[in-house]
Amino acid sequence: MILQNSIRNFSPIWGASLMGTGMLSVILGMVSQENGTAHIFALIFLVINILVFLVISIFWFARWILYFPDIKKDLMNPMIVTFFPTYPIGVIILAKVFLLSYGFIISTETSILIAKILWIVGSLLVVVLNFIIIAIMFIHKSINLDHATNGWLIPEIGLLMVSAIGCDLVPLFPEFIGHLLFYFCFFAFGAGFFIYLFFNTILINRYVYRELPPVAATPTIWIGLGPIGASIFAINKLAHVITKIKVLYLVFNDVRVLAEVFQFISIALYGLGLFWLILAIILTLYQLYINKMRLPYVMGWWSFTFPIGSFCAATIFLNRIFNFVLFDILAIFMFILLIFFWSITSVNTVSSILKSKPIS
Template identity: 35%
Template sequence: MLYAYVQNWVKKMLEACESKWDIVKNFVPSWFASVMGTGILAISSIMYSSYLPILNDVAVVLFYFNVLMFFAFIIPWTLRWIMYPKNAFADLKHPILSSFYPTVAVAMLVLGSDFINIGHSMFIGKIFWGIGAIGMAIFSIVIPFYMFKSDHIKLDHVNPGWYIPPVGLIVIPIAGSLIMPHLSGIWYELTVLVNYFGWGAGFFLYLALLAIVIYRFILHNPLPSTLAPTIWINLGPIGAGVIALLNLVNNSSFIPIKEPFYVFSFLFWGFGLWWAVMAIIMTIYYIKNLKLPYGMPWWAFIFPLGAYVASTHLIYGIFHYNIIDYIGFGLYWLLFGLWAITLIKTAIATYHGYPFKGH
C-alpha cells in the first residue's frame, strides 16, 4: 500500500513537470539542506529522549528516512553535472545559489554523525565523514575563489547563506573527533589535522563573514522574503561550533586542561541564545509585515536551530544547570514543528513540480 502511494506520488510529480528531465536540469543545490536538518533532528531526538523515551524510536525512523533522502537526491545532483553542466556551473558561480552547493558535503558529515551515534556503524560513519570532509574542503576554496574574483557581487547578494561554503568546515570535527580515538599512526595524525583545520578555519571565517552580514542587516535593505529564513543560519556556526569544540576537546588526549574550552563554549552558546531570540522576532516580523512565502530556503530554519539545540544539551551535560536543558527541550519542539511544516510544504510543492520549474 505504501509502495503504491509513493509510486502514485512520483507519477504525479513527473506529470507536473514539462519533462522528467526538468527534475535533473533544475535540481537546485539546496536540496541537501533537508538531509542536514533531518540528520541533526535525529541526533537531537536521541539527546532529549531522557525526557521522552519514545524519541529514541523517532530518532531511528528519522535516521533511516534521512539515508533514503540522501540517496534519492544524490542521483539527480550527479546527473545534473553530467547532463546539464552549464546549469550546474552557473549555480556554482551564482552569488547566492553557490552558497548552498556545500550542503551536499555537510549532509554527508551529518550522516557520518548519524551512522556513528544512531546507526552504531563506525565504518560507514568514517566513509561518509571522509568524503564529506574532502568535499567541504574543496567547496570552501572554490566558491569563495569565484566570489573573490567576481566583479558582479553587490550588497544585495549578502545573506547568512554565505556562511555555508567556508564556515561549513566547522562541522567537520563533529563526527571527525569521534573517529580520532579509533585511529592510529598517520591516519590519526591526518584526522587530527583535518579536524583542527576545519574548526580553526571555519570559526575565524565565521567572524569575518558575521561582520559583513550584520553590516548588510543594519545599513542596507532587509533581506527579500524568500531569503528571510536564512537569518536562522547564524545559529549554525554557533551550535555546530560548540558541538565540534566540545567533541574535539573531549577526544584530544593532548589537551590536559579542558575547563577553559568549556567556559568559552558556554560563552559562545550564550551568543547563540541572543541569535535564537532575534531569529524568532525577525521571523514573526516577516510573517506579519513582509510575508514569508514557502521556498527551499525554508530548510535554513532546521539545521542551524538543530545544531543549537544539540549544543544546548551538551552545555547542560557539562555545567548541569537544569534551566539550560529546559531551554534546549523547548527549542527542540520548535525545531520539530518547523521541520514537520517544512517537510510537508516541500512534499506538496514537489508533488506539483514547483521546485523543478527553473529559478
C-alpha cells in the first residue's frame, strides 16, 4: 500500500534530482580530465547518478502505466506540466556522464553504447513531451500569468541538452547517420533557443506586472540560468562538430570562421547568464530577508542545482577556449554554490523519505 501511494504521488519534479546530480557528475568528469584527484569523486558520483536514475526510472514509468489518470491530471496543471521533461533531460545528461567515464567501471565501447541508448531514449521523450506540453498550454483555457514560473523553460532546456550532448555522439556514428544527427542537433538547438526566447518574454512580463511567485517557488527563479548554460554548451559543441565533418563545406568556404562566430555569440550569451545569476541571488535574498519569508523544503529545491551546474559547466568550457582568469574564478564560485545546494537538498530529500514525509 505504501509503495502504491508512493508511485501514485510520484511528482514529475523528481526528475530534477536526476538533472542536478547528473550535472554535478558531468562537472566532476570534466575536471577529472585535467585533475587526477577528481577521478575518485567522479567515480563516486557516477555510481550515485546510476542509482538515482534506476530508482526514478522505476517510479516514473510505473506511474505512467499504473496511474495514467493522475498523469493526465498533472498534464493539465500549468504549474506542474513543464516539469515532465526533467526525467528525460536527466537521462540525456547521464549519457554525457558515461561519455566522460570511459574505463571507470566498464569498457570504453560499452560506455559509448550505453551513452547512445540513453541519448536516443531521452531525446525521443524530450521531443514528444515538448509537443505535448506546448500543445496543452496553447489549448488550455484557464492558464493566466500567475501560473507562469521559470519552470516553463524546462522543455526548452531539454531541446538544448539534446543538441549539446548529441554533438558529442556525431563522430561516434557512421558518416551518413552522423550527418543526419548533426542536422537534428542543429534543429533541436534552433527550436529550443527560440522557444526559450518566446517563453522568456512571457515570464519577464509576469515578473514585471505580477507579484513574485510564492516563496516555495523561489528556487525556480534560478532555472533562468539553465537554458543560457545549455545554449552556450550547445552552440560551442555545434561549432566543434562543424570543423570536424564535411557536411557544411559545400555552403561555407571556411567553416572555421563560422565556428568562431558561434564562439563569439556564446560570450554574449554568457553576459546574459551573469546578469541572471546576480538577479537570481538578489531576488532570493529579497524573498528571504526583505520579505522575511521562510523557504520550506519542497522538491523544487532541486531547481537550484541543474541551472547552477549548467552555467558552471559552460564556464569551464569557455575557459578552455579563451583561457581567461575571470572564468576560473566564476567556475570555482559556482562549483562551491552547486556543492552547497546539492548537499542541503540531498540531505533534506533523504531525510523526508526516511521520515515518510510527503514531498511535493
